[in-house]
Amino acid sequence: QVQLVESGGGSVQSGGSLRLSCAVSGGTFSSYDMAWFRQAPGKEREWVAYISQGNGIAYSGNVAKGRFTISRNNAKNTVDLWMNRLKSEDTAVYYCARRTKYSGSMYTIADYAVWGQGTQVTVSS
Numbered sequence: 001q002v003q004l005v006e007s008g009g010g011s012v013q014s015g016g017s018l019r020l021s022c023a024v025s026g027g028t029f030s031s032y033d034m035a036w037f038r039q040a041p042g043k044e045r046e047w048v049a050y051i052s053q054g055n056g057i058a059y060s061g062n063v064a065k066g067r068f069t070i071s072r073n074n075a076k077n078t079v080d081l082w083m084n085r086l087k088s089e090d091t092a093v094y095y096c097a098r099r100t101k102y103s104g105s106m107y108t109i110a111d112y113a114v115w116g117q118g119t120q121v122t123v124s125s
Helices: none
Strands: 003-007 012-015 016-027 034-039 046-051 057-060 069-073 078-085 092-099 110-116 119-124
Touching: 003 057, 003 092, 003 110, 016 034, 016 092, 034 069, 046 069, 046 078, 046 092, 057 069, 078 092
Parallel strands: 012 119
Antiparallel strands: 003 016, 016 078, 034 046, 034 092, 046 057, 069 078, 092 110, 092 119
């Protein structure tokens, strides 16, 4: 059974940086397409970034472009989200997820059946 465990969240001031990490256990990590999503209080979960299996082609959503970078380490079974120039509106619980279906696009939440428990990121202005 595949399990995902996020870490690295915390509180940071506006303009600061954080690195989130997702440790994946079970199965063959290098064959998984992975993504980061986030959910702010009272808002729907939204896609942040995606990285494909193998060598990893990365894609970023509008919320991440120019500030966040997704990467993966197949030797360590981890996928990271490097976040720079953080803003108060980045405050949310961040989740990593494994894509298990391909019925929609990379930001279709229903295509992801395996999720971590989430890690809180709080950005103060």
